[in-house]
Amino acid sequence: MSTDRFTRKALQVPAAQELVLSHVAAGHTELISTVTSDRRTLAETVQAPHDYPAFRRSGMDGYAVRAQDTVPDDGELPWLEVIDDVPCGAVPKEAITAGTAARIMTGAQVPEGADAVVMLEVTEQHVENGRKLVTVKKPAASGQHITPIGFEIPSGEVLLKPGRLIGPGELSVLATFGVHQVNVYRKPVVGIFSTGSELLDITDPLEPGKIRNSNTHMLAAQIVEAGAEPVVMDAIPDDIELAKAKVEEALKAYDLVVTTGGVSVGDYDIMGDLVRSGSMDMLFNKVAMRPGSVTTAAVQDGRLLFALSGNPGACYVGFLLFVRPAIRKMLGMPKDKLRLPSWSAKLGRAYTKVNNFTRFVRGTLEVSDGQVVAYPAQLDESSVMVTIKDSSCLIIIPPELKGASEGTEVNVLLLPGALH
Missing domain, CATH: 2.170.190.11 (Molybdopterin biosynthesis moea protein, domain 3.)
Structure with missing residues (x-):
């Protein structure tokens, strides 16, 4: 086993995020019919071609x-x-x-x-x-x-700016002004595969010592939410040469590639070895965070590879912190919309785990007496997947807190759909 596995240099989360984003540019654009543009990201400035209303x-x-x-x-x-x-x-x-x-x-x-x-x-x-x-x-x-004429919008006023996600309100505005075609950013196509000889397809019967491949389908749903198109590939067994061939093939075919599994320090953690092999430029292979400290990123010929943990909790968090911002930048979204929104909240119950790395704890949000309250999940281990479905936020517990008592003010990251 290579000693490199044990001497990884951990980057802080913000530094790792900035490093990833420095390798991302807004993608290509395409002209589409306005009536099919819901949930697409605008790539042009749209101005009012006339006053609205156009008559008294x-x-x-x-x-x-x-x-x-x-x-x-x-x-x-x-x-x-x-x-x-x-x-x-x-x-x-x-x-x-x-x-x-x-x-x-x-x-x-x-x-x-x-x-x-x-x-x-x-x-x-x-x-x-x-x-x-x-x-x-x-x-x-x-x-x-x-x-009066022009009461809502005068002629020439900017209606929508590039990077705006088109929804019902935006569609109403575009239709009102007869804007029947819009330039939008093309959806990035993201290749996904899992590694591990222990993985079964979700249609397979359970076998001793094996688990079903759930991470791939979780990632596909996250990719769709972020605005991209997922392509799910077959899982790869623990074979570094096969993994290398599949990754290189995927990086040529897709705008970016996400893998899950094989990035730790075990004998069969092939993605970690592949990224360190010199065939691509490694950005980082350790982040000062829990879960997901082994989250890894690399770039080859301008295309990013994200190798996420095989543990569901860590895979989920790693995507949200690193892959999702990259996709949103490729979609031309403004800088302040790339990352998850941050709120302040008070802990609804104590969180006692202590770690040298910042923890991103799954939790739920409630409002009590006008105060946002965050409740840490009872089961938040990296390997636990069941609490993902019940979470509305990630509670940030920095290491200097040495855990946190009930009532402690903390920052929380709102998960997609948390306000729905």
Whole structure:
């Protein structure tokens, strides 16, 4: 066994993250139909091609009037002749002049000359000599119930910036302005495989001494959430030459590669040996964190390889801290959106484990009396996978705390979907 396995230099998490991101650039872009752009990342600045609304818009069903015509004359309510009927989508046929009004619907274009819309409920109507008349029982104010041109967005205003994730609100904006095609970042394609002769396919019956390959499918789901496309490859047995061939093949085919397993210091931890073999540039092979201290990253011909722990908890955390930010940078997202959001919280119960490395403890968040409270998972060992499904945050326990008592203020990283 190589002594290199035991002399790894541990980087702090922020330094390791920055090292990874320094080798990542925003990816290629593609022009797609706006109607298919949900959950894609915008690669261009979109400006308003016109004012919105583009016409003066009625905020009520009622009558478009001149406000001055609604003021009582010697205590008498004036009667106005209704000269037009303006439904939504129609263009007014007549301008409003002294003593006239137009029936109008919510959202319809306000006629020229009118400076107010009065609610139907404050009016009375009658017909006299074939003429439709209306009176307003409460004087109107100029501008009342009229949305002016450009009230929401003036022409030329920036609607969306590059790096914006497109969702329902963004789609609404794009459709409103007739932006039917958008430039988005192409989804990175990520190759995934596990190593280990102990792994079974999830369809296989359980055998003595073996486990089913769950990490690969967990990683595939994490990759989709991050915005990329996973390609799941067959697991590799403990054969370094086969692993080397598969990794080199994958690095040529995919934008980045993620492996799980084989990065510790055991006799069969082939990924650790492969990264140290000199066939690629190793960025780091140890991080001052628990779980996942053996998390490893390397680069070959500009493409990143992440070799994550085979332990589910460590694999899960390693992806979130290193792979996910890399994918998001490839998608052109701004720097402040690359990492998991950080909140302050108080511990809801004590965490007593002591370690020389920073711990990222799976936990759940609650709000009590206006205070965010984080509860560490009861089972948080690196090998434990069952608490992943129940977690909404990673609680950061730095080594100087020597554990942490209930009520201690800590930082937490919000997991994807934590606020849903």
